[in-house]
Structure formats: C-alpha cells, structure tokens
Amino acid sequence: MKKNAKKKLHRYIRFFSWILFIIYLVVMVYFLFFCEQFGRTQGIIYRYNIHPFEEIHRYIAHADGIGIVNVVINLLGNVVCFMPLGFVLPILSRRRWGWFAITMISMLASVTVEGIQLLSRLGSCDIDDIILNTLGGFLGYLTFLICNKIYRGVLKRGRERR
Numbered sequence: 377m378k379k380n381a382k383k384k385l386h387r388y389i390r391f392f393s394w395i396l397f398i399i400y401l402v403v404m405v406y407f408l409f410f411c412e413q414f415g416r417t418q419g420i421i422y423r424y425n426i427h428p429f430e431e432i433h434r435y436i437a438h439a440d441g442i443g444i445v446n447v448v449i450n451l452l453g454n455v456v457c458f459m460p461l462g463f464v465l466p467i468l469s470r471r472r473w474g475w476f477a478i479t480m481i482s483m484l485a486s487v488t489v490e491g492i493q494l495l496s497r498l499g500s501c502d503i504d505d506i507i508l509n510t511l512g513g514f515l516g517y518l519t520f521l522i523c524n525k526i527y528r529g530v531l532k533r534g535r536e537r538r
Contacts, residue, residue, distance in 0.1 A: 382531070393467040400460045407457070408489055409498050424494060424501040431504040454508035455515065458482050462516025475517055482513020
C-alpha cells in the first residue's frame with residue numbers, strides 16, 4: 377500500500393473511531409444515569425457497596441432467584457460497557473498506549489461514574505462495578521492489540537504482494 381493511501385486509510389479509521397466514540401459516550405451517559413430499566417430514577421431506596429466482590433458473589437450465589445438474564449446483564453454488562461474505551465483510546469490518540477495506562481484510565485473513568493452515581497443518587501455506587509468496568513477497559517485494549525496485529529499483518533501481506 378502506498379504511503380499516501382495508508383495515511384488516508386488511517387485518517388478514515390480515526391475519523392470513524394471519533395464518531396463511534398461520541399456515540400458510545402452518549403449511549404453510556406444514558407444507560408448509566410437516565411435509563412429507568414436499570415434503576416436510574418430518583419425515589420428508589422438508595423444502595424451502595426464498598427466491599428469488593430460482595431455484589432459479584434451475591435449475583436452468582438443467588439442467580440436462581442435474581443434470574444440468569446439479570447446476572448449476565450449486571451456482571452457481563454459492566455465488563456462489556458467499558459471495552460470500547462480500552463479499544464478506541466489507542467486509535468484516537470497518536471500516543472502509544474500500554475496496558476497499564478489504559479487500565480488506569482478505565483479505572484478512573486469508572487470511579488468518576490460511580491462517584492457521580494453516589495452524589496446524584498442515580499443508579500447505585502458499587503466497588504464491584506469499578507472492578508468489572510476496569511476489567512472491561514483492559515479486555516478492550518487486548519482486543520485492540522489483537523485487531524492491530526491482524527491489521528498490520530494484512531498491510532504487510534499487501535506490501536509483499538507488490
């Protein structure tokens with residue numbers, strides 16, 4: 377692939393990533409603070425959890441009573457919802473990101489969200505959400521690394537064919 381074509385492709389990828397990231401942020405704000413199906417309304421009894429793994433254990437131990445769908449939505453949903461952050465940040469920035477930086481940014485973003493939920497009493501502040509969200513950011517970064525390796529391999533094969 378010619379250098380100009382490669383730069384143009386990178387610009388398209390970055391532009392598309394910005395659009396997806398903005399959409400992701402809007403959707404996240406809605407689900408984290410305004411979605412009534414997830415208890416994001418005022419007037420409910422407010423709960424918070426500061427004991428690590430307590431809610432994770434409760435969800436797993438009482439999956440029959442809570443319902444497997446609710447367990448998956450809570451546990452897997454908290455992981456999956458932060459994966460785009462770990463995936464897209466390295467694309468949006470020209471800075472070379474490492475797993476530790478992405479994990480810390482994911483954790484700080486999650487702490488911020490949980491802090492806002494604590495102060496606004498929309499949703500519930502839960503240390504387990506921070507753990508699961510941080511894991512999601514890390515897994516998103518691992519997914520980025522895998523996709524980036526595949527992308528570079530495709531580019532390399534394209535150069536070798538010429």
